[in-house]
Amino acid sequence: MSLLKVTNLTKKFGKFTALDGVNLELDKGEVLGFIGPNGAGKSTTIRVLLGILKSTGGEVKVFNKDAWQDAVDIHKRVAYVPGDVNLWPNLTGGEVIDLFIKLNGTVNKAKREELIGKFDLDPSKKCRAYSKGNRQKVALVAAFSSDADLFILDEPTSGLDPLMEKVFQECVMDVKRQGKSVLLSSHILSEVEKLCDRVSIIRQGKIIESGTLSELRHLTRTQMLVDTMRPITGLNEMQGIHKIEESKQGVTFQVDTMQIDEVIKHISQFGITRLESAPPTLEDLFMRHYEGAKDTGGVR
Structure with a gap:
């Protein structure tokens, strides 16, 4: 009860x-x-x-x-x-x-x-x-x-x-x-x-x-940083990948948690030399819900 x-x-x-x-x-x-x-x-x-x-x-x-x-x-x-x-x-x-x-x-x-x-x-x-x-x-x-x-x-x-x-x-x-x-x-x-x-x-x-x-956590996205021996192609076409950016350290992007397995399989073809991931936090979930939303206010 x-x-x-x-x-x-x-x-x-x-x-x-x-x-x-x-x-x-x-x-x-x-x-x-x-x-x-x-x-x-x-x-x-x-x-x-x-x-x-x-x-x-x-x-x-x-x-x-x-x-x-x-x-x-x-x-x-x-x-x-x-x-x-x-x-x-x-x-x-x-x-x-x-x-x-x-x-x-x-x-x-x-x-x-x-x-x-x-x-x-x-x-x-x-x-x-x-x-x-x-x-x-x-x-x-x-x-x-x-x-x-x-x-x-x-x-x-x-x-x-x-x-x-x-x-x-x-x-x-x-x-x-x-x-x-x-x-x-x-x-x-x-x-x-x-x-x-x-x-x-x-x-x-x-x-x-x-x-x-x-x-x-399945509603949140994991932040990933990947460096590979050969340039990664095809990321843009994959489902569940967001905010792809390239830097000296490698490629950073966000991936929906349910798609991590497919993404890892794809990028492993290019010879991974570095792979870092930050687990999704409650803040990630919270901010996704409030992105672009405006509260009416007036009550706590």
């Missing part, structure tokens, strides 16, 4: 359709990457999941409960970190962390102290004195100190330096090992690629691709 299941979710603001038939599914012990540019509908979807916004249509189930009607019960088992954390200015970071942990119903002081150390946070400072990055740290420490079953993270590393991003990634892997589930909304593709079991890409309020990284 899915921990989180979104079926044909629609959300309209007046005449503007922010979400149009969104489907998402997250199983126990899984990390799902939810990616798309600002304005694609990521945060709107998350607000519906949290019961902050009511959907216009479709079904949203979290722990097999209705996200809108059972929001209070659902929140007892959810830890949420937004991309722009607002805190009570007169409370210290430590006081805010304790408040959040108590709201979750669990107190693990050892875990709290460990995470404060890992994130290099001074919990004695008033929140008004914190930078954006430190406000994110407060929310992350509070979230990962809790005993939540589902972590909903919406651009959680916004404002963090690379060292702290690495700490964050370790925390995500730690909760995954404990059998917890994570919905990670991000536009940092390298982060998603490191952490996520599956990916859903949203554009203009619609899910345009979903699957594991290996399942999606």
